Amino acid sequence: FFAGPLVEAVGPFSAGTDPALLPVNGHPVSVAICYEVVYPALVRQFVIRGSELLTTITNDAWFGATSAPHQHFAQASMRAIEEGRYLVRSANTGISGIVDPYGRVVAKSDIFQSAVLVGDVRFLRVTTYYARHGDIVAYASVLATVAVLVLSRRRVQ
Structure with missing residues (x-):
């Protein structure tokens, strides 16, 4: 602009x-x-x-x-x-x-x-893994972290 x-x-x-x-x-x-x-x-x-x-x-x-x-x-x-x-x-x-x-x-x-x-x-x-797949590992890591946090919270309750 x-x-x-x-x-x-x-x-x-x-x-x-x-x-x-x-x-x-x-x-x-x-x-x-x-x-x-x-x-x-x-x-x-x-x-x-x-x-x-x-x-x-x-x-x-x-x-x-x-x-x-x-x-x-x-x-x-x-x-x-x-x-x-x-x-x-x-x-x-x-x-x-x-x-x-x-x-x-x-x-x-x-x-x-x-x-x-x-x-x-x-x-x-x-080509590297990153060149072929981009940020998929980062996204998978975030999802795995969220899953672990949700599951650990359920176990505490």
């Missing part, structure tokens, strides 16, 4: 219907913009559609010298683990980096540091 006038001033933009992938040397690559990377369901949709490499671009300047850029990097790293993909992150004020599918940081720049990162990444097609 508040961005409408700004977007209209820039050009005729409209929301897409599906997450889009970009071909890179014949491999589908996803691009999460800024805070999109903190939403596991969105990144999962990229992988379901065939993304072999996760990338994200962000402007973390508005965080300033706080812990937020580090938290944002950590959240992005979680997507690499969940989806079993390399993640390449480019931030205009840092923290940029490359994270492998196990969450290990292959390369990383410091905050507010100009840098060029070099590292190897692989295009991957294998």
Whole structure:
């Protein structure tokens, strides 16, 4: 609602219907913009559609010298683990980096540091349990917890 006038001033933009992938040397690559990377369901949709490499671009300047850029990097790293993909992150004020599918940081720049990162990444097609089934384990855990609480309460009475 508040961005409408700004977007209209820039050009005729409209929301897409599906997450889009970009071909890179014949491999589908996803691009999460800024805070999109903190939403596991969105990144999962990229992988379901065939993304072999996760990338994200962000402007973390508005965080300033706080812990937020580090938290944002950590959240992005979680997507690499969940989806079993390399993640390449480019931030205009840092923290940029490359994270492998196990969450290990292959390369990383410091905050507010100009840098060029070099590292190897692989295009991957294998899917993780999370990529295939999403939050089913979390939902099942909540249901199991509720069931245990209800049953234990009945036994007490």
